[in-house]
Amino acid sequence: MSDEKRSADAPEPVVATRERIARAASRLMQRQGYDGTGIKQISAEAGATLGSVYHFFPGGKLELALEALNRGNREFVDELRAVFDEEEDPAAAMVLLTRRLADGLRASDWMDGCPITTTALGASGRLPQIQAAASEAFVRWHALVFDRLTESGVAEDAARALAHTVISILEGAELTAQVTRSSAPLEAAGRHLARLIDGDREAATGQE
Amino acid sequence: MSDEKRSADAPEPVVATRERIARAASRLMQRQGYDGTGIKQISAEAGATLGSVYHFFPGGKLELALEALNRGNREFVDELRAVFDEEEDPAAAMVLLTRRLADGLRASDWMDGCPITTTALGASGRLPQIQAAASEAFVRWHALVFDRLTESGVAEDAARALAHTVISILEGAELTAQVTRSSAPLEAAGRHLARLIDGDREAATGQE
DNA sequence: TACCAGGTAGAGCGTTCTTTCCAGAGGTGG
DNA sequence: CCACCTCTGGAAAGAACGCTCTACCTGGTA
Numbered sequence: 001m002s003d004e005k006r007s008a009d010a011p012e013p014v015v016a017t018r019e020r021i022a023r024a025a026s027r028l029m030q031r032q033g034y035d036g037t038g039i040k041q042i043s044a045e046a047g048a049t050l051g052s053v054y055h056f057f058p059g060g061k062l063e064l065a066l067e068a069l070n071r072g073n074r075e076f077v078d079e080l081r082a083v084f085d086e087e088e089d090p091a092a093a094m095v096l097l098t099r100r101l102a103d104g105l106r107a108s109d110w111m112d113g114c115p116i117t118t119t120a121l122g123a124s125g126r127l128p129q130i131q132a133a134a135s136e137a138f139v140r141w142h143a144l145v146f147d148r149l150t151e152s153g154v155a156e157d158a159a160r161a162l163a164h165t166v167i168s169i170l171e172g173a174e175l176t177a178q179v180t181r182s183s184a185p186l187e188a189a190g191r192h193l194a195r196l197i198d199g200d201r202e203a204a205t206g207q208e
Numbered sequence: 209m210s211d212e213k214r215s216a217d218a219p220e221p222v223v224a225t226r227e228r229i230a231r232a233a234s235r236l237m238q239r240q241g242y243d244g245t246g247i248k249q250i251s252a253e254a255g256a257t258l259g260s261v262y263h264f265f266p267g268g269k270l271e272l273a274l275e276a277l278n279r280g281n282r283e284f285v286d287e288l289r290a291v292f293d294e295e296e297d298p299a300a301a302m303v304l305l306t307r308r309l310a311d312g313l314r315a316s317d318w319m320d321g322c323p324i325t326t327t328a329l330g331a332s333g334r335l336p337q338i339q340a341a342a343s344e345a346f347v348r349w350h351a352l353v354f355d356r357l358t359e360s361g362v363a364e365d366a367a368r369a370l371a372h373t374v375i376s377i378l379e380g381a382e383l384t385a386q387v388t389r390s391s392a393p394l395e396a397a398g399r400h401l402a403r404l405i406d407g408d409r410e411a412a413t414g415q416e
Numbered sequence: 417t418a419c420c421a422g423g424t425a426g427a428g429c430g431t432t433c434t435t436t437c438c439a440g441a442g443g444t445g446g
Numbered sequence: 447c448c449a450c451c452t453c454t455g456g457a458a459a460g461a462a463c464g465c466t467c468t469a470c471c472t473g474g475t476a
Contacts, residue, residue: 168381
């Protein structure tokens with residue numbers, strides 16, 4: 001709503017302060033979780049001062065975390081949509097996606113896993129709003145996968161269950177890959193996911 | 209190395225202090241992660257004093273966390289072995305296991321997920337010893353599943369990849385179930401896991 | 417010139433954190 | 447009866463935490 005004011009004569013902050021703070025919060029919480037990330041650390045990483053942080057996020061740490069979760073949510077939605085756009089076959093899309101996740105993980109030296117999981121796991125037991133935001137993200141991803149599966153011919157009941165497994169296996173494989181510092185889990189996940197999807201598509205077309 | 213001293217005449221502490229501290233650390237870190245769990249909280253939960261904690265765990269919080277991870281590791285190894293003992297068919301064993309995980313999760317009001325993941329995720333980036341211990345656990349579980357799969361007729365190459373996916377899907381489904389507070393991901397995981405395993409067993413016996 | 421709102425700057429409050437330290441309780445062997 | 451050792455109890459140090467607060471800068475408007 002206020003992004004177009006520094007039009008030409010004051011381009012100093014290449015990216016606005018609020019945006020820098022939100023990005024730093026997202027990255028830091030993705031890596032260290034809610035409790036492991038301090039607000040001073042966020043402000044330092046963002047190149048902003050404490051005053052700026054509380055100016056833009058008066059809700060404090062909780063608001064920062066919710067913003068980080070929303071960003072992580074959108075981030076993965078975009079990634080999911082991208083592979084579905086590039087590969088019409090959902091099985092092939094999953095193979096592509098797992099390869100991209102593996103590349104991203106390795107590129108960050110196994111630091112950047114799922115942008116939701118780390119923040120959600122440690123705090124969702126104590127902070128219901130964080131649990132709610134994380135749950136919302138998973139439900140959203142599930143719906144996205146479910147839609148794509150039914151579009152490609154999987155029966156609704158099968159697609160609902162299969163979409164759960166798609167999300168579970170992606171989450172689990174990324175987690176396992178990150179902790180063991182190996183891309184093998186993600187590679188296996190891609191192949192097995194493709195097999196499951198192809199199986200349910202054949203079953204649906206076969207019984208029509 | 210010094211565990212057999214209280215042989216018979218000093219059974220006063222129904223459960224020894226060191227054991228109570230270790231259990232409290234495990235449970236708390238499983239739920240809240242490394243940074244979310246304080247040593248004072250552990251000592252209070254264990255009914256021990258700070259002095260006792262540092263007496264038994266002079267390595268401080270890190271040593272407590274490593275002990276918690278080792279316990280979590282053994283815990284899941286036992287659970288895995290139990291279902292493999294009860295169900296000869298590995299596919300059936302996975303269905304049984306996912307049901308048990310779902311029951312345990314619901315019974316704890318979605319608090320007690322994987323005893324490794326929460327502790328590992330937030331801290332493995334900063335504390336290499338935690339990353340190593342968590343990685344060791346995952347590798348151990350993979351080996352256990354791999355052995356059972358090859359025993360039941362799956363070819364080695366397929367078993368290696370499939371064992372990765374077994375661990376990934378179990379981790380991911382438990383995580384997703386915990387965050388969304390629904391056992392649906394675990395139920396779907398059990399069925400799909402069984403399908404994948406049966407597929408690889410048929411493939412192996414078919415090509416012999 | 418005067419004013420004002422949006423944003424920046426950081427000192428400092430009260431609390432909590434991990435860790436260290438030492439004084440004692442309780443049982444055991446000489 | 448004393449020396450000894452394991453374990454308990456808790457005070458306190460030193461640092462870090464989330465958050466509040468006031469002062470200041472800056473660009474636009476009247």
